[in-house]
Amino acid sequence: RVRPNAFLQTNTAMAERLYGIAGEFAALTGGETVYDLYCGIGTIGLSIASHALTVWGVEVSEESVACALENADLNGISNAAFFAGETADALAELRDRAGDPDVIVVDPPRAGLSNKAVRRLGRLEAPRIVYVSCNPTTLAGNVKELAASWGYTLERVRPVDMFPHTPHVESVSLLVKR
Numbered sequence: 001r002v003r004p005n006a007f008l009q010t011n012t013a014m015a016e017r018l019y020g021i022a023g024e025f026a027a028l029t030g031g032e033t034v035y036d037l038y039c040g041i042g043t044i045g046l047s048i049a050s051h052a053l054t055v056w057g058v059e060v061s062e063e064s065v066a067c068a069l070e071n072a073d074l075n076g077i078s079n080a081a082f083f084a085g086e087t088a089d090a091l092a093e094l095r096d097r098a099g100d101p102d103v104i105v106v107d108p109p110r111a112g113l114s115n116k117a118v119r120r121l122g123r124l125e126a127p128r129i130v131y132v133s134c135n136p137t138t139l140a141g142n143v144k145e146l147a148a149s150w151g152y153t154l155e156r157v158r159p160v161d162m163f164p165h166t167p168h169v170e171s172v173s174l175l176v177k178r
Contacts, residue, residue, distance in 0.1 A: 009043075011162045018132065018160045018170055019047040022105060025130045025156065025174040028052050032102035035094065035126070037087045042068030042080065044105055044132065049080045056098045057082040058090045088117040091124065101126040112138025115145075122150030129175040134162075139171065151178045 009015035022044050026034065028051035036045030039057030041064050049055045049072075057080065059065050068082040083090065087108075095101075104126045106113065112135060113121065121129070122145075129152065133139035146152040152175040160170045 009162065014160055014162045014170075015043070018162070018172060019044055021158050021160065021172040022130050022132060023048045023051065025158075025172055026051075026103045026105065026128065028103065033099055035091075035098070035101040035104045035124075037091075037104060037106045037121075038108045039068060039082060039105075040064050040107065042071050042082055044107060045080055045082075046071055046075060046077055048105075049077045052103075053079065054098065055080040056094055056101075058085055058087050058094060060084065060086055088114055088120050091120045095124065100124070103128045103130065105130045105132070107132040108138075110135045110138065113142045118142055118145050118150075122146060122152075125150075125177060127177050131173040131175060133171050133173065134168065136169065136171065139173065143173065143175065146175055152176065153178055 026048055028048060030051060032052050034052045034055045036055055036057040039045050039059045042057055045055040045057045057068055062084040065082045065084040072080045101124055143154050154173060155176050156174040158172050162170045
């Protein structure tokens with residue numbers, strides 16, 4: 001379910017592929033705690049929830065969080081929780097509630113992760129970060145900072161052509177803690 005002001009990928013066929021790649025890169029075995037940051041209506045987190053112990057989503061839009069909660073309920077998914085809040089500010093409270101993350105999925109807006117979000121993400125020291133990006137420039141800057149300051153290595157990147165015949169490209173990247 002999606003509401004008028006909530007974000008949803010419009011190319012649903014390619015969105016399904018993108019979510020599949022995110023799940024592949026997360027490499028879940030069933031025992032992991034996953035943080036789904038900038039989760040929107042919960043599509044990525046809910047698509048991988050059956051392979052995780054728990055999924056914890058954070059999104060700034062209360063309307064999107066309401067959709068995520070409805071979508072979890074509609075799909076019978078009971079191991080996912082969603083909260084409204086500014087991601088960078090919510091991470092400490094999320095860690096207190098959920099424990100340490102094994103995998104973090106981020107799908108930030110075109111502006112990428114703020115410096116504050118990168119710092120707080122780095123401090124979590126998750127073994128894997130799956131970074132979904134719609135902007136190669138901000139992705140490059142965020143990956144550079146996560147590598148230089150927080151010990152992550154970029155292992156894989158896979159482009160997804162969500163908008164054929166345009167210069168825009170989505171990508172899914174896997175960062176692994178050294």
